[in-house]
Amino acid sequence: MKKIKWVVPTFYIIFLMLPIYWLLNMSFKSTTEIINVYSLWPQDFTLDNYKTIFTDSTWYMGYVNSITYTVFNTIISVSAALPAAYAFSRYKFLGDKHLFFWLLTNRMAPPAVFALPFFQFYSSVNLFDTHIAIALSHCLFNIPLAVWILEGFMSSVPKELDETAYVDGYSFPKFFFKIFIPTIAAGIGITMFFCFMFSWVELLLAKTLTATIAKPIAAIMTRTSSTSGYELGLLAAAGSLTILPGAVVIYFVRNYIAKGFAMGRV
Amino acid sequence: MNKTLNQKAWFFVIPVFALVAFNAVVPLMTVVNYSFQETFGSNVFQWEGTRWFKEILNSERFHASLGRQFIFTFIILLIQLPLGIAIALTMPKKGWGVPVCLILMSMPLLIPWNVVGAMWNIFALPDIGFLGYSLNSLGFDYNFTQQSGDAWFTTILMDVWHWTSLVVLLSYAGLNSIQPAYYQAAEIDGAGRWDIFRYIELPKMKKVLTLAILLRFMDSFMIYTEPFVLTGGGPGNATNFLSLDLVKMALGQFDLGPAAAMSLIYFLIVLLMCWVFYSLMMKDEGRT
Numbered sequence: 124m125k126k127i128k129w130v131v132p133t134f135y136i137i138f139l140m141l142p143i144y145w146l147l148n149m150s151f152k153s154t155t156e157i158i159n160v161y162s163l164w165p166q167d168f169t170l171d172n173y174k175t176i177f178t179d180s181t182w183y184m185g186y187v188n189s190i191t192y193t194v195f196n197t198i199i200s201v202s203a204a205l206p207a208a209y210a211f212s213r214y215k216f217l218g219d220k221h222l223f224f225w226l227l228t229n230r231m232a233p234p235a236v237f238a239l240p241f242f243q244f245y246s247s248v249n250l251f252d253t254h255i256a257i258a259l260s261h262c263l264f265n266i267p268l269a270v271w272i273l274e275g276f277m278s279s280v281p282k283e284l285d286e287t288a289y290v291d292g293y294s295f296p297k298f299f300f301k302i303f304i305p306t307i308a309a310g311i312g313i314t315m316f317f318c319f320m321f322s323w324v325e326l327l328l329a330k331t332l333t334a335t336i337a338k339p340i341a342a343i344m345t346r347t348s349s350t351s352g353y354e355l356g357l358l359a360a361a362g363s364l365t366i367l368p369g370a371v372v373i374y375f376v377r378n379y380i381a382k383g384f385a386m387g388r389v
Numbered sequence: 390m391n392k393t394l395n396q397k398a399w400f401f402v403i404p405v406f407a408l409v410a411f412n413a414v415v416p417l418m419t420v421v422n423y424s425f426q427e428t429f430g431s432n433v434f435q436w437e438g439t440r441w442f443k444e445i446l447n448s449e450r451f452h453a454s455l456g457r458q459f460i461f462t463f464i465i466l467l468i469q470l471p472l473g474i475a476i477a478l479t480m481p482k483k484g485w486g487v488p489v490c491l492i493l494m495s496m497p498l499l500i501p502w503n504v505v506g507a508m509w510n511i512f513a514l515p516d517i518g519f520l521g522y523s524l525n526s527l528g529f530d531y532n533f534t535q536q537s538g539d540a541w542f543t544t545i546l547m548d549v550w551h552w553t554s555l556v557v558l559l560s561y562a563g564l565n566s567i568q569p570a571y572y573q574a575a576e577i578d579g580a581g582r583w584d585i586f587r588y589i590e591l592p593k594m595k596k597v598l599t600l601a602i603l604l605r606f607m608d609s610f611m612i613y614t615e616p617f618v619l620t621g622g623g624p625g626n627a628t629n630f631l632s633l634d635l636v637k638m639a640l641g642q643f644d645l646g647p648a649a650a651m652s653l654i655y656f657l658i659v660l661l662m663c664w665v666f667y668s669l670m671m672k673d674e675g676r677t
Contacts, residue, residue, distance in 0.1 A: 129486075131479040135557075136493050139550060142512040143496065145519045149511060161522055203404040210401035215392045222402065224667065229413050231663045233611040235632040236652040239639050240416035263412040266405055324501045326614050327636075341501040345618070355511060362504040369499025370492075377488045 143366065149359035157355045172360035182361065185340030188254065189323065190368060192337065195258035196322040197315050200265040201273075204314070208273035209299070213282065223270075230267040234327045237263070242331050252334045260332060261322045268321065269314050276310025277303075312379040319372055340365060423649035441650035451651060453626065454634040455658075458610060461630060465548055465609045466602065472549070473556025473601070474594070478586070480561055491561075494554040506618025509547040513619075533620065537627030540620050544628050547615060552608065556601045563597035564590060596670070603666045610659055631655055 149157050150172055151165040160166060176182040210216070211223060241260055242251070250256040284306065288298040304311065330342040344361050424441055426434040445451050480490050497505070515521035515532045520543075524531040533543040567589065575585050613632035616622065622629035622637070629637075635655065639648035 128479050129481070132476055132481075132490055135476050135553075136490070139493065139497055139554070141519065142508050142550065145512045146508045157517055161517055163519075199408070203408055206401035207405040210398035213392060214395040214398035216394070216396050216398040216402075219398075222406070224664075226405070226409060227663070227667065228660055229409055231607050231611075231659045232413070232417075232656060233613070233632055233635075233652075233659065235611070235613050235635045235639075236420065236656055237412075237416050238636065239645070239648075240419035241412075243419060244415050259408070260412055262408045266409050270405060320499050323499065326501060326503045341503045344507065345503060355517075358507060359511065362507055365501050365504050366496065366499070370496065373492050373495045373499060377492055 146359050146362050149355060150363045152356055152359075154354055154356040157359075169356075172356045173364075175357060176360055176364065182340075182343065185338060185343040185361075186364065186368075188333075188337050189329075189339040189341070189365075192254040192257040192261070192329070192339070193319055193322045193368075195254060196261045196265060197318040199258060200262055200269045200318045201311060201315055203262075204266055204269035204273055205304075205311075208270050208277055209303070211270065211274045212277035213285070226267040226270055230264045230271075232263070234264075234325070238327055238331045241328060245332055251332060252336050254337045256332045257329045257337060257339070258322075260328045261325060264325075265318045265321055269318055272314045272317060273307070273310055276307045276314075280306055309379050312376050316372060316376045316379065320369070323369060420649045420652050423645045424653055425646075427646050437646060441646045442654070445647055445650045445654060450634070451654075454629055454631050457629065458631040461545070461612070462606060462609045464545055465552075466605055468545070468549055469553045469556050469605060470598070470601065473553050474560050474598075476553070476557045477560035477564055478590070480557070482565075491558070494557055496554075497551050498554055500551075502614035503618045505547065505551055506615040509543065509550070509615075510619050513543050535624055537624055540624060540628050544616050544619060547619060548609065548612070551615065552605060555604065559597040559601045560594055563594035567593050599666065599670045603663065603670070606666065607659065607663060610662070 148164060151168050151170070153167065153169055153171065156162075156165070156167055211219060237260075245251050245256045245260070250259070280303070284302065285298065288302055293302070326339070326341045329339045330345070333339065333342065340361065344358060425437055425439070427437045476494075481487055500508070510518075512518045513520045513533050515525050521531055521533070530536075531539050533539040571589050571593075572585065575589060580588070611632055612630055613636065616628050616630060617633055617636075620628045622633045632655075635648060635651055638644050638651065
């Protein structure tokens with residue numbers, strides 16, 4: 124029993140890696156090779172696709188744009204959600220349960236529903252095609268998620284911690300920043316991970332709210348593939364590069380994922 | 390935890406409330422506004438009452454995409470939950486295998502959704518994709534751009550690839566929170582592997598599993614980008630899910646009234662389903 128146990132996760136990981144490998148494989152081929160030759164690895168290894176991306180500013184600015192609004196969004200979501208989650212985990216107040224559910228309903232709202240009104244709304248407040256517009260619009264689903272996860276972490280911290288601190292003469296802000304935030308650092312880490320993740324992978328709103336200046340990389344990919352025919356090699360290289368920031372973030376939160384999840388809603 | 394009554398807690402909630410309301414209230418009211426009117430372009434609107442709602446609720450097109458959506462979500466939950474639990478159960482509990490598994494398994498979750506679609510598109514193409522080429526050389530007549538069955542198969546496989554890891558991560562965390570004492574007690578009682586799973590692990594995972602069902606239901610019900618890039622809703626209308634249909638109507642044909650009415654109906658369905666899940670989950674938390 125013990126010996127065959129690793130078979131399931133191993134096969135699963137192979138299954139997960141296959142499409143990623145295929146993308147990488149194609150990113151090192153020229154478009155003509157992709158179309159004409161079927162091969163499991165590049166016959167004529169080339170870095171041209173990556174060179175194009177790193178030298179053409181319409182390409183690499185896409186990555187800068189995506190990372191910019193994702194970071195904005197993560198900061199806004201988590202810093203707004205921290206006090207709110209504290210309130211939900213510690214206090215009863217008028218309409219708290221309804222408010223909590225109302226927040227969650229926004230996580231449930233299909234982005235497709237909001238695409239057009241968002242376009243009109245952000246145009247009318249002169250935020251169209253700015254990074255902050257995407258960062259704010261992603262708050263729609265990231266703030267509810269952040270509040271939810273953080274509330275779970277905070278509820279697992281016993282209330283005696285607060286009370287002891289007050290007895291020791293801590294003011295609320297001092298307690299909150301000096302004691303409480305370090306206590307739930309893992310929770311904040313995992314929340315940031317989720318905010319980053321959902322903002323990074325979202326395309327529909329990001330694409331709707333931008334034209335040129337703040338265009339995310341994902342939207343640039345769709346444009347290029349439709350106008351200049353299928354530049355498969357370039358597309359594959361651009362796609363491969365979008366995996367990178369995610370991989371970096373996972374590497375940093377890898378310990379939080381294991382411990383963090385267990386501390387949250389479990 | 391017993392919470393103290395404190396109305397001042399509202400001050401803590403104001404930033405969140407303001408940010409979400411900013412995003413939710415005005416656009417939602419815009420949708421509500423459109424749903425009762427007919428637009429002729431150049432900002433001329435005419436009151437239509439509930440006409441669009443009646444039309445949508447009676448339209449074959451809406452029934453078809455709603456049906457497809459429910460079948461898709463049902464299949465997704467049916468595959469991903471058992472698979473995710475099985476993988477979490479067999480994952481290593483300590484040692485170098487843990488970070489390796491966690492990092493590799495989280496990868497699909499952090500890939501932009503249209504890249505997932507594009508990746509699966511080139512992976513599944515019958516002439517140049519590994520999956521398509523292999524299936525065809527094994528003798529299957531596989532072409533997801535032509536045959537609706539294959540399109541469904543590919544879309545489902547893609548979603549399994551994309552999201553099963555979320556269930557794995559949640560279940561794994563749930564399993565890790567079980568104290569070793571439970572297992573020792575089970576061993577003393579002579580419980581078999583199945584009994585341990587049925588009476589210890591499954592009840593302990595109940596909360597994370599409800600969360601997993603809730604998240605997977607919501608996201609698979611709202612799926613848009615991946616099938617849009619992979620199949621574009623085709624062949625024909627075979628994989629035309631609700632979101633795809635909605636965007637086609639709103640941005641493609643610019644039928645704002647019907648699209649808005651459909652948005653609201655869509656939103657209400659998701660809301661209702663989630664309210665049911667949410668109440669179940671909260672009832673549980675209240676009891677334990």
